[in-house]
Amino acid sequence: MTTTVPLPEWLRGDFSNLRNSSGQLITIYDPLNTIPDGSGGIIRQPFPGNRIPEDRIDPVARRVREFFPAPNATPINQFTQVNNYTATGKAASDDDRFD
16 A cells, blocks of 8 residues: 655744645645735735744644654645555455455
8 A cells, every 4th residue: 555644843833845746835825814905905925934823733733643643755746745645454444345
């Protein structure tokens, strides 16, 4: 099985290296920090350094992040980290299958 898992820094809220497939930085905006633009809209403010402060990470998310394994494979795209985890072996399945 090959899949994608978040990088350790992403799990800590550090998205300073989050990029699209072309290598362009993806900005993380603070949903609680917006200002009116004067024409009825709003301007979103990014998190400084593209880092979400630890105290802004939901307590449930803090607990869930410990269950993600660390990346262990070379991703197919160095920017997006797609397919950066590989696992082998048998896994129990309770799916009903009809072949």
